[in-house]
Amino acid sequence: MLNETVNKPLRVAIIGSGPRGMSVLERLAARLIELDSKKHVEIFLIDDGHIGTGRVWSTEQSPFLLMNTVAQEISAFSGMWDGKEAHPGNGPSFAQWWQLHHNDYSQYDGYAPRAYYGEYLLYVLSAIERNLPYSVNLHKISARVEKLDETDTSQLLYLSNNEKLLVDRSVLATGHSTNELENLEKTLSDFSDKTPSATFIKGGSVAEMDLSSIDPNQKVGIIGMGLTFYDLVAELTIGRGGQFITKEDGSMSYRPSGKEPRIYTGSRSGMPLPVRGHNQKPFNYEYKPAIFTQERALSIRQRGDVHFNRDVLPLLEAEIALVYAQ
Ligand SMILES: Cc1cc2nc3c(=O)[nH]c(=O)nc-3n(C[C@H](O)[C@H](O)[C@H](O)COP(=O)(O)OP(=O)(O)OC[C@H]3O[C@@H](n4cnc5c(N)ncnc54)[C@H](O)[C@@H]3O)c2cc1C
Incomplete structure (x- = not known):
């Protein structure tokens, strides 16, 4: 009986292989290598988009779609790199990888094309696959x-390819969900269904939108002026051959290619959303709390009868206010 338990493989499903799913896999692999337990483990990495990058970081997207986090802040490896061959727990940060694999690092001020981050995640995946212990198998689905369906000890997953998978643990790393259309969006979508001259393109990732039906000079309305707005403007301007020219006095002008549509846009405030604040920090940065410290958290736990709103939230808010004030 004991032998049966020891020999029975542990089956783990990671649902979603974007940055979160990949971090779980990297950490799991690092721990399994460290433990060296010879325990038979079957890992199932499941994604309905691109395995290893997820939907957002597909390597197939336009190079004009850029990240809004600087490369120096990011690493998908859970430990510092010794400069040798990458393996779980020890690999280059995104910025280090970028400088080794592309020669345009200095041209982007740290804001990489999203497709590069996808390439980096695939590099991490291959480093993991090359270094898994013999007793561990990775299945990419x-x-x-x-x-x-969940029981006390297992989960049964029903897959879209009509297969079923029984596992001992499931990690849900499914990212943002896609919304059903409602209210204004539903009205606009229904209107375009009945109006041959109008086209409605559902909001979401620009990399997944078909913009080819938008003709030069056609009128295009964009609702909202946040990240997706910036992506759309990039795709409909420089993505169509236009150029932003920096003049001698530092100001910029736009040289159209003639393939651009006419863009009309608006947001509730009437203003474009500000970009992320300047918050550059190294990828291994850890904030050391001054108010909501580990000691304070432990003493709250020891005292017992913990209510989040009463005992924890005020400390968190004070910590946030302190960081903001600094
Ligand atoms: C266009 C866009 C740009 C962004 N840019 C940045 C940025 O520059 N910097 C930043 O920090 N953040 C950015 N984000 C936020 C981004 O969501 C996170 O950085 C990151 O991708 C979240 O990782 P994740 O693994 O949780 O989710 P995701 O990356 O969304 O990955 C989840 C994966 O799970 C899959 N999935 C979902 N449900 C299922 C299911 N039932 N079965 C199988 N697979 C499933 C999805 O298809 C997807 O591939 C951006 C988001 C978008 C949409």
């Missing part, structure tokens, strides 16, 4: 998990 391109399918959607449609349903999950």
Whole structure:
């Protein structure tokens, strides 16, 4: 009986292989290598988009779609790199990888094309696969998990390829969900269905939108002026051959290619959303709390009868106010 438990493989599903799913996999692999337990483990990495990058970081997207986090802040490896061959727990940060694999690092002020981050995540995946212990198998599954039935000890996953998968643990790393259309969006979508001259393009990631039906000079309305607005403007301007020229006095002008549509845009405030504040920090930066310290958290736990709103939230808010004031 004991032998059966020891020999029975542990089956783990990671649902979603964007940055979170990949970090879980990297950390799991690092721990399994460290433990060296010879325990048989089967890992299932499941994604209905691109395995290893997820939907957002597909390597196939336009180079004009850029990240809004600087490369120096990011690492998908859970430990510092010794400069040798990468393996779980020890690999280059995104900025280090970028400088080794592309020669345009200095041209982007740290804001990489999203496709580069996808390439980096695939590099991390291959480093993991090359270094897994013999007792650990990684299965990459391109399918959607449609349903999950749970018992006390296991989960049964129903996949879109009609297969079922029984596992001992599931990690949900499914990212942002896509919304059903409602209210204004539903009205606009219904209107365009009935109006041949109008086209409605559902909000979401620009990399997944078909913009090819937008003709030069056609009128295009963009609702909202946040990240997706900036992506759309990039795709409909420089993505169509236009150029932003920096003049001698530092100001910029736009040289159109003639393929651009006419863009009309608005937001509730009437203003474009500000970009992320300047908050550059190294990828291994850890904030050391001054108010909500580990000691204080432990003493609250020891005291017992903990209510989040009464005992924890005020300390968190004070800590946030302190950081803001600094
Ligand atoms: C256009 C865009 C740009 C962004 N840019 C930045 C940025 O520059 N910097 C930043 O920090 N953040 C950015 N973000 C936020 C981004 O969501 C996170 O950085 C990151 O991708 C979240 O990682 P994740 O693994 O949680 O989710 P995701 O990256 O969304 O990955 C989840 C994956 O799970 C898959 N999935 C979902 N449900 C299922 C299912 N039932 N079965 C199988 N697979 C499933 C999805 O298809 C997806 O591939 C951006 C987001 C978007 C949409």
